[in-house]
Amino acid sequence: MGARSKARKRALDVLFEADQRGVNVASVLEERLKDPGRETPLPEYAQQILRGVIEQWVDVNARIAAAAQEWTLDRMPAVDRAVLRIGAWEIVHNPDVAPAVAIDEAVELATSLSTEESPKFVNGVLGRVARDAGATE
Numbered sequence: 001m002g003a004r005s006k007a008r009k010r011a012l013d014v015l016f017e018a019d020q021r022g023v024n025v026a027s028v029l030e031e032r033l034k035d036p037g038r039e040t041p042l043p044e045y046a047q048q049i050l051r052g053v054i055e056q057w058v059d060v061n062a063r064i065a066a067a068a069q070e071w072t073l074d075r076m077p078a079v080d081r082a083v084l085r086i087g088a089w090e091i092v093h094n095p096d097v098a099p100a101v102a103i104d105e106a107v108e109l110a111t112s113l114s115t116e117e118s119p120k121f122v123n124g125v126l127g128r129v130a131r132d133a134g135a136t137e
Contacts, residue, residue, distance in 0.1 A: 007045035008086055008105055012113070014042070015048055015082035026054050053089045059090045067128035073122075079114040080122060088125045090135045099135040103127060 018028040023135055029050045032042050042050075064084045065073055073081055087106035090097040103126045110118040129135075 003043065004045055005045040005108070008049065008109060010039070010042055010046040011049040011053075011086055012079070012082045012109060014046070015053065015085060016078055019078045019081060025050065025057075029054070048094075049086055049089065052089075052093055053085050056089055056093050059092070060085050063088050063092060063129050063132065064125060067125045067132060068121075077114055077118065080110060082120050083109045083114070083118075083122055084121060084125055085109065088129045091126060091130050091135050099130040103130065 014028050015025060016034055018025040021028070029042075029047070032039075033047070036042065063072060064081075066077070068084075076084070083106050084108075087102050090102035090105075091099045095101075103123060106126055107119045107123050110122040114122075
């Protein structure tokens with residue numbers, strides 16, 4: 001697993017933890033930066049993802065909601081929400097990551113961490129996010 005893939009996984013961990021605890025992502029990020037616990041310090045790219053998702057929270061969630069036909073964010077498994085937030089932020093707000101790479105990485109995370117149906121769902125939603133954003137390779 002490459003450095004950016006590991007960073008995405010660590011960012012997902014923070015997003016998931018905040019979701020499960022019902023607290024602000026920024027609070028969990030600051031906690032992890034001060035005290036990583038048993039983990040190694042958060043990689044720089046994980047921090048970049050998290051700060052980007054936090055800064056673009058409303059936009060990222062709106063794009064996911066628009067693309068996730070008939071699925072509200074609240075209905076999605078928490079892991080899928082976190083994966084989609086990372087993927088949508090990378091597709092729309094990080095020009096250093098090709099949309100296809102962001103989608104592939106998100107599908108990989110969903111495959112290893114979520115339900116059997118999640119990879120197809122994540123692929124479809126992020127494909128629509130990319131299309132709607134006019135994102136190209």
